[in-house]
Amino acid sequence: MRQAPAAFQRGHDHDQCVHDALNAAIVHCRQEGTRLTPLRRKVLQAVWRSHVPLGAYEICDALVAHGERVLPPTIYRALEFLENNGLVHRMASRNAFIGCNQPGAHHHGRYLICSACGLVAELPAGDNMDRFIAEAHALNFEARSVRVEAVGLCAACAAGGDSGP
Amino acid sequence: MRQAPAAFQRGHDHDQCVHDALNAAIVHCRQEGTRLTPLRRKVLQAVWRSHVPLGAYEICDALVAHGERVLPPTIYRALEFLENNGLVHRMASRNAFIGCNQPGAHHHGRYLICSACGLVAELPAGDNMDRFIAEAHALNFEARSVRVEAVGLCAACAAGGDSGP
DNA sequence: AGACAAAATGTTACATTGTTGCAATTCTTT
């Protein structure tokens, strides 16, 4: 069996996980010439601190808990920036946001969502995306972006495990 | 090129489309022993009248326009019933609902969503679903339901066409 | 440095979407 995504590994070094994501974002924005301001960095950090997608108002609360007073419009604007720059993804089915582990603007997304603990892992794009796009094309539909969301149980929860980090 | 889904065929007999869907729902509920009450039937009809997904409040408005006074909680309950019985699907990315053309409780969903005219077509489950589930399984994730949403342009809109029904 | 323009953030007020709780009604079973 292949290695489970980091989000599902209960023992993984999550501080490192967040740290690496922030560094990758800093590098990415420098390369693109976009501005990862302190506020945006804090929002991104809050999102990454959880492998369970966070809602906009939960991000507000998280920042307030860190002594930052930030209101919804500001959060939504920061999230808009982060999403446009491929640093977070919006999980529409949950009204919540998750950090992207493969920054770089627009790409198709494939997600595994545990219905028990809420953890979400993003998979790298696979060739079944291309097959689906080809299938749509045969129906005369030009697909620009494709999202696949699988809801089920992660290994820990399937094993009757406790809720995760 | 294969035949485009009915939702994307501007000339299709949409009255027939709605009529067939309602009949299929009636048969399905009779078989399952569930109750497609007048209210639920009206909600289902309102949803089917549009191949563009309707929000809950739009359904309210549609019913009011037909002389029915119905409030949100009632709509949401009817939609919950319809979704549980596989008669409508919720498009989370749009906070809206679309009729299912292949009733029968829980099945994976694959949708083509036109970003220009908003029309949505549901495709029958394909084998790329199975491949994806197998891939998830190899990562120790038990997928129970999978949704694929492709956003792009339908043939009419790609051709610079007008907005559709 | 000083002046200006652009971008980002703060703030208020509001719009939209979805839910809780309970009363009234309708359907089913005894």
Added chain:
DNA sequence: AAAGAATTGCAACAATGTAACATTTTGTCT
């Protein structure tokens, strides 16, 4: 008919998302 379950009506409310405008910060050009 009487009791019990399911459905619907209704009022109030919670959660999510946005519009409009003021203020601050940042970058650029003299």
